[in-house]
Amino acid sequence: MKASQQVELFDTTLRDGAQTAGISFSIEDKMRIANRLADFGIDWIEGGWPGASPKDDLFFEQVRHRQWPNSSLVAFGSTARPGHAVEKDRGLNNLAESGADAACIFGKSWDIHVTKALGITLDENLELVSGSVAYLKQNLGTVMFDAEHFFDGYQANPDYALQVLQAAANGGADVLVLCDTNGGSIPSRVFDVVREVVARFPDIIIGIHAHNDSELAVSNSVAAVQAGARQVQGTINGIGERCGNANLVSVIPILKLKLKIDCDVSGDELKQLSSLSSFVNEMANRLPWKHQPFIGQNAFAHKGGIHVSAIRKQSSLYEHVDPALVGNEQRILVSDQAGRSNILSKMQLLEPEAGLAADDPGVAEAVKRIKELESAGYAFEGADASFQLLLRRAMGRFKRHFELVRFRVYDEKRGHDDKPEAEATVQVRVGGKLKHSAALGNGPVNAMDKALRAALVDAYPNLSSMQLSDFKVRVLSTRQATEAMVRVLIESSDGHRKWSTVGVSTDVLEATYRALNDAIEYKLVIDQVPPPDELLD
Numbered sequence: 148m149k150a151s152q153q154v155e156l157f158d159t160t161l162r163d164g165a166q167t168a169g170i171s172f173s174i175e176d177k178m179r180i181a182n183r184l185a186d187f188g189i190d191w192i193e194g195g196w197p198g199a200s201p202k203d204d205l206f207f208e209q210v211r212h213r214q215w216p217n218s219s220l221v222a223f224g225s226t227a228r229p230g231h232a233v234e235k236d237r238g239l240n241n242l243a244e245s246g247a248d249a250a251c252i253f254g255k256s257w258d259i260h261v262t263k264a265l266g267i268t269l270d271e272n273l274e275l276v277s278g279s280v281a282y283l284k285q286n287l288g289t290v291m292f293d294a295e296h297f298f299d300g301y302q303a304n305p306d307y308a309l310q311v312l313q314a315a316a317n318g319g320a321d322v323l324v325l326c327d328t329n330g331g332s333i334p335s336r337v338f339d340v341v342r343e344v345v346a347r348f349p350d351i352i353i354g355i356h357a358h359n360d361s362e363l364a365v366s367n368s369v370a371a372v373q374a375g376a377r378q379v380q381g382t383i384n385g386i387g388e389r390c391g392n393a394n395l396v397s398v399i400p401i402l403k404l405k406l407k408i409d410c411d412v413s414g415d416e417l418k419q420l421s422s423l424s425s426f427v428n429e430m431a432n433r434l435p436w437k438h439q440p441f442i443g444q445n446a447f448a449h450k451g452g453i454h455v456s457a458i459r460k461q462s463s464l465y466e467h468v469d470p471a472l473v474g475n476e477q478r479i480l481v482s483d484q485a486g487r488s489n490i491l492s493k494m495q496l497l498e499p500e501a502g503l504a505a506d507d508p509g510v511a512e513a514v515k516r517i518k519e520l521e522s523a524g525y526a527f528e529g530a531d532a533s534f535q536l537l538l539r540r541a542m543g544r545f546k547r548h549f550e551l552v553r554f555r556v557y558d559e560k561r562g563h564d565d566k567p568e569a570e571a572t573v574q575v576r577v578g579g580k581l582k583h584s585a586a587l588g589n590g591p592v593n594a595m596d597k598a599l600r601a602a603l604v605d606a607y608p609n610l611s612s613m614q615l616s617d618f619k620v621r622v623l624s625t626r627q628a629t630e631a632m633v634r635v636l637i638e639s640s641d642g643h644r645k646w647s648t649v650g651v652s653t654d655v656l657e658a659t660y661r662a663l664n665d666a667i668e669y670k671l672v673i674d675q676v677p678p679p680d681e682l683l684d
């Protein structure tokens with residue numbers, strides 16, 4: 148630990164995180180995550196348990212070539228197997244030979260675990276702990292001791308739990324890590340126990356390793372630091388055995404931004420927090436948690452009109468930290484919870500040149516229209532392009548580029564194994580001229596999309612670059628059971644931009660048409676294609 152540093156960060160994403168149900172990192176994933184953690188400024192990176200699996204052995208082999216100026220590699224393992232002389236214990240020797248900069252071994256500190264799980268006497272366990280730490284200290288250098296189940300052990304038999312820490316200290320442990328292995332402790336208790344341990348071992352770094360079974364792992368870690376702990380163990384996104392570990396993505400900004408505790412992550416590195424979290428989610432093949440504190444997509448998303456009105460005056464009125472400090476950003480949502488402030492903020496973001504004022508009658512009209520449409524099943528949160536068109540309509544700044552005369556869609560399937568075929572015909576009027584087209588598609592939506600754009604492409608050649616890139620249908624429950632509403636969300640692209648539109652109807656094809664209509668109108672608006680004179684909306 149550097150002299151100026153108050154708390155060191157120990158990441159166990161690659162060890163305890165790899166114990167998460169449903170997560171299996173490849174060696175390449177582990178290498179990439181380890182390098183990302185080192186770039187981020189994590190002090191200790193626990194890579195796995197050498198000797199426990201061929202994957203971890205290969206990882207430790209490959210990571211020998213690391214170039215991490217500010218991070219150290221830790222090999223995890225246990226105290227020696229009972230009955231083995233420590234120097235002959237394969238597990239300890241695997242750690243000593245792993246090429247890691249430090250070892251972190253767990254040992255029993257709850258008396259019942261000693262007698263039941265290990266089947267040895269309490270004194271034999273003390274010898275196992277001190278002997279194992281001392282052997283690694285001689286053969287590797289830095290040794291941390293994870294006192295497994297420390298808080299439960301301290302509750303059951305405080306004298307013995309402390310004797311175990313003393314045995315590790317006698318063996319030369321550099322860090323004594325108090326583990327809330329079952330995740331059942333609460334912050335006030337953690338604070339009190341850590342304070343007592345810190346007072347008893349003033350010359351050794353005390354660490355905390357908290358599990359999240361009571362949804363308190365972050366709080367317990369913070370309480371431990373407030374009581375004097377100087378190492379926090381955790382994982383990126385809180386992955387880990389059962390309900391996971393303390394989430395470093397929350398712990399780090401709490402330490403830095405709220406407690407103003409120095410840890411080896413700079414302000415610039417902290418701005419990478421959101422991207423680090425996404426990266427680990429990608430490697431773990433997990434969907435991001437949109438509401439994740441600090442870095443989630445919704446962590447600084449404001450929906451209520453009252454909130455948006457206030458943050459327009461000062462962001463901190465509804466934001467506990469500046470989102471930019473953790474690499475996140477403020478979002479303003481538009482929905483039936485919106486007021487004029489939401490509309491203004493969103494419009495200023497999307498069309499800064501529009502120069503709207505709060506008292507513009509178009510803004511009040513847009514709020515009214517949004518509330519009506521959202522109660523009819525529309526959702527504008529994920530459909531910025533439809534939202535922009537709605538605003539333009541409300542403010543009398545929209546002219547249609549085309550008018551639908553009719554569409555017809557057939558879907559035919561002949562026999563169980565036959566591939567269905569869809570055909571759409573579309574008639575539109577553009578500037579007084581009728582245009583007619585037909586198209587086949589791999590489904591009715593595809594056929595309608597192709598036919599509509601084919602009918603318009605002569606008048607508007609820029610539509611040829613446009614494609615439908617995503618299509619989602621959601622059935623909405625309505626009060627009239629016989630009349631299920633359908634919401635269609637479409638994402639379109641023209642190679643360098645993407646935009647989303649929404650349509651709602653009791654008929655899926657009509658809802659699709661509405662979303663497609665907005666998608667095409669939006670493309671013509673952003674390309675600044677003038678509409679024909681005689682079509683006004």
Ligand SMILES: CC(=O)SCCNC(=O)CCNC(=O)[C@H](O)C(C)(C)COP(=O)(O)OP(=O)(O)OC[C@H]1O[C@@H](n2cnc3c(N)ncnc32)[C@H](O)[C@@H]1OP(=O)(O)O
Pocket residue numbers: 166196198199200225226227228229253254255264265295328388
């Ligand atoms: C709290 C934690 O998260 S600890 C880390 C948990 N992580 C893992 O277990 C993941 C990796 N583990 C593994 O790959 C395997 O369990 C191995 C390779 C380590 C061991 O595998 P095996 O030899 O087949 O043993 P198995 O897993 O069945 O049982 C664990 C053994 O370790 C013993 N053990 C448990 N804790 C300790 C300890 N602190 N010190 C020494 N031995 C211990 C157990 O008593 C048991 O021994 P026994 O079979 O004689 O009763």
Ligand SMILES: CC(=O)C(=O)O
Pocket residue numbers: 163253293294295296326327328329356358
């Ligand atoms: C060591 C560890 O992972 C625990 O006690 O939870």
